[in-house]
Structure formats: structure tokens, C-alpha cells
Amino acid sequence: MRLFGNPLTAHRYLLDTWSWLNYYFLTVQRILALPRFIRPPWWMLLTHCALILLLLISCAKQERFYGFSGFLFGSYVNIKVLEPDPVKASRAVQKAFCAMTRLDSVFSLYLPNSEINQINQKGKGKLSTDLKNLLLKALAVSEKSNGAFDITVLPLIQFWRKYFNTKELPDSWELKQTLQFVDYRKIKIQNDSVYLPDGFKLDLGGIAVGYCVDRAVSVLKQEGIKTGLIDAGGDIFGFGNRRWRVGVKNPRGEGLIRQFVITNQAIATSGDYEKFFLFGGKRYHHILNPKTGYPAWGCASVTVIAPDCVTADAYSTAIFVLGVKDGLALAEKEAGIETFIITDENSPFGGLKQYQSFNHR
Structure with missing residues (x-):
């Protein structure tokens, strides 16, 4: 974890300010020592003093970016805030990162003792408030998307891992047998x-990061931070x-293919270019269709802008x-x-075609 924005900046500012004030008052003393007939009028000196003080005050209130960079959810997490007080900024971003770390211990499949792993092992379990809220949100998205988003997809993910x-x-035939353990409607x-049926397991990877980002934003606001940005592996608020200007990666090349501007919004992207292999000229990637068991073909990248990050995260997959x-x-x-x-289809734009449900600048 690395701190962006030097906490010594405030102290250096004070030293710089003292140096300038010292230099200024020495200059004033020299001016007053001049003969009266070439000395500036007293009102001019007072006006100049006032202007210098106003400038110093405005500089003291200038906001600076501070933030943490860490590793959670199998990816990077960057938290950046705009705040003039370095102590307040540091405290806020540390609390936000700690909140995300705590939630990672609830939702992560990589931690053996996480709450979700305990439920997968036992097939049932008591729900914490965060896990219950997330499950209810996931099931709502599953219902609205007619099962395109399904958190019972873990047996399918584990099946494909060796391939x-x-x-x-x-x-x-083996794939068809695995599909019998994928159906969000059987979660009780x-x-x-x-309660999960035998053989069912939950995977919150398509929604948990967005939830954690939203909770971290809430912590920052509770700490008095008015402006900031959190980027957790591409889930951004x-x-x-x-x-805030956010770029969308070209799924078939280098650089960005589009940029968006968000204000008090979240943005998340799902793409077939992060984890995949080619077989027979076809791309087999990690975003699986819960109904067919095979990768979801047709899209190369989907970006969603939403009022909160948990919604953007889940709907980009759906x-x-x-x-x-x-x-x-x-x-x-x-x-x-x-x-x-x-x-990814034949078009005048290098094989890529773009669609959108909005006119967003």
C-alpha cells in the first residue's frame, strides 16, 4: 500500500510561507529605511501587505490529491481524494481501504475462512448484513436479466478452469451435467x-467489487471528504x-477506444480480452452464459454507467x-x-462495431 501525496507537504508549505514572509518583511524594512522623498506612500505598502496575505491564505486553502494504492479482490485498488488537510485525507482513505479489506474477508473465494466460502462448504449459513444485502441485489439483477446474471455459476467456472x-x-455431456448446479432461482x-441445494456454490465476483467500492465511498463521505474517486480493478466511482474522465480500453488493440465523463456516478466494464484462449479461430473467455455453459459470444466489451458501482458492476456482466x-x-x-x-464483427472500424443506449459526452 502506497500513499500518494506527501504528508510532509503541509510542513513544507509552512516553511515556504515563513521564508516568503521573512523575505517580505525584510524588504519592507529596507523600503522604510529609504529617504522620505523616494519612499512609496504608506497606503501603497499596506495595500501590498494585504494582497500578499490574501495570496498566502488562498494558497493555504488550495486542495491537493491524496490517496492509497493497494491490492484487493485479486487486483489493484486506488483511492484518491481532493482535500486540503493531509491528516484528514490520510485518515479518510485509510478507513475506506480498511472497510474494503473487511468486506473482502466476507466475499472473497480466495480466503478459506471467508463468509462466502463457509456457506459454499456447508451449503447453508447465517448471513451478515453485508452479505445479505449483496445476495438480494444479485438476485434482483438475475431476475431482471432473466438469468443472464447468476451468482450460482461457480461450478461452471471451476469446470472450465482446467480447460x-x-x-x-x-x-x-460433462458440461451439461455441470449445468444442473447453476440456477439462481434455487437459492433460498x-x-x-x-440455503443452497447440494452441489450449488456461490460466486460474487461479478458484483462484490462494486458493492465494496460503494461502501468505501460512503466511508469517505462520512469522514467529510467531498470529492474523490475509487478505482478497484476498473470498477470506478x-x-x-x-x-471525472474515464477511458474504455480497445478490446482488440492498444489504447482507448472511447472516453466518458462521469459526475457522482459509477462506471464498470466487462470484456472478453482479460482471460481467454483461442480454439479453432474462436475466442473462449471467462464470462460464461449460465444457460448454455459456454462463453457468452457476441460482445467484446460492455461498459455500464450507473448511479452506484454495484449496479454498474452487475449489469455490465448481465x-x-x-x-x-x-x-x-x-x-x-x-x-x-x-x-x-x-x-467484434465486420465493420468499417477495424472489425469492431459500437452500440450505445445513450448520448453521453
Whole structure:
């Protein structure tokens, strides 16, 4: 974890300020020692003093960016805030990062004792407030997307893992057998407990990071931070009186293919270019269709802008699985959701074609 913005900046500023004041008053003394007939009028000296003091005060209130950079959820996390007080800024970003770390211990499949792993092992379990809220949000997105987003997809992910290593295709019969353990409708939540059928396991990877970003933003605001940005592996939330410019990666080349400006909004992208292998000229990637068991083909990249990051995170996956037609229809149904879809097909734009459900500058 690395701190951006030097906490010694404030002390250096004070030293610089004292140096300038000392230099200024020595200059005034020299001026007063001049003969009266060439000395500036007293009102001119007072006006000059006032202007210098106003300038120093305005510089003292100048806001600076501070932040942490760390590693969570299997990726990088950057927290950046705009705040004149370095002590306040440091305290706020540390608390926000700690909140995300705590949630990682709830949602992560990489931590053996995480709450989600304990439920997967036992097939049931008591739900913490955060896990219950996230499960309910995930199930709501699953319902609205007609199962395109499904958190019971873990058996399917585990099934494909060995084929990603060997870069071969699975047996269709084995794949069909695995699909019987994928169906969000079979999750039962009663009061503060969850129950899974035998063989079912949960994977919150398509929604948990967005939830953690939202919680961290809440912590920053509670600490009095008015402007900031959190970027957790590409799940981004920018808040405050500032226009944040975010780029979308070209899924088939270098650089950016599009830029968006967000204000008090979240943005997330799902793409087929992070984890994949080629077989027979076809791209087999990590975003799986819960109904077919195979990778969701049709989209190369889906970006969603939403009022909160958990929504942007989940809907970017759901729309990717649905494809252009149904994905655009889903985005247009949901208030506050805007989507930008890139497909890999023959077009005048280097094989890529772009679709969007909005006119976003």
C-alpha cells in the first residue's frame, strides 16, 4: 500500500510561507529605511501587505490529491481524494481501504475462512448484513436479466478452469451435467440465513467489487471528504463537484477506444480480452452464459454507467451475456443505467462495431 501525496507537504508549505514572509518583511524594512522623498506612500505598502496575505491564505486553502494504492479482490485498488488537510485525507482513505479489506474477508473465494466460502462448504449459513444485502441485489439483477446474471455459476467456472489451462474444449455431456448446479432461482433466503441445494456454490465476483467500492465511498463521505474517486480493478466511482474522465480500453488493440465523463456516478466494464484462449479461430473467455455453459459470444466489451458501482458492476456482466439486442433493451428499462457495447464483427472500424443506449459526452 502506497500513499500518494506527501504528508510532509503541509510542513513544507509552512516553511515556504515563513521564508516568503521573512523575505517580505525584510524588504519592507529596507523600503522604510529609504529617504522620505523616494519612499512609496504608506497606503501603497499596506495595500501590498494585504494582497500578499490574501495570496498566502488562498494558497493555504488550495486542495491537493491524496490517496492509497493497494491490492484487493485479486487486483489493484486506488483511492484518491481532493482535500486540503493531509491528516484528514490520510485518515479518510485509510478507513475506506480498511472497510474494503473487511468486506473482502466476507466475499472473497480466495480466503478459506471467508463468509462466502463457509456457506459454499456447508451449503447453508447465517448471513451478515453485508452479505445479505449483496445476495438480494444479485438476485434482483438475475431476475431482471432473466438469468443472464447468476451468482450460482461457480461450478461452471471451476469446470472450465482446467480447460483454460490445457486450451482444449470440454466434453459436452460433462458440461451439461455441470449445468444442473447453476440456477439462481434455487437459492433460498429465509430471515438472515441462506440455503443452497447440494452441489450449488456461490460466486460474487461479478458484483462484490462494486458493492465494496460503494461502501468505501460512503466511508469517505462520512469522514467529510467531498470529492474523490475509487478505482478497484476498473470498477470506478467518482463523486463530488468534479468531472471525472474515464477511458474504455480497445478490446482488440492498444489504447482507448472511447472516453466518458462521469459526475457522482459509477462506471464498470466487462470484456472478453482479460482471460481467454483461442480454439479453432474462436475466442473462449471467462464470462460464461449460465444457460448454455459456454462463453457468452457476441460482445467484446460492455461498459455500464450507473448511479452506484454495484449496479454498474452487475449489469455490465448481465448485458454482456445478453448480447446487443437484449442488452440494450435491458439498459433502457432500468432508470439511470447507460451502456456502451462493442462487438467484434465486420465493420468499417477495424472489425469492431459500437452500440450505445445513450448520448453521453
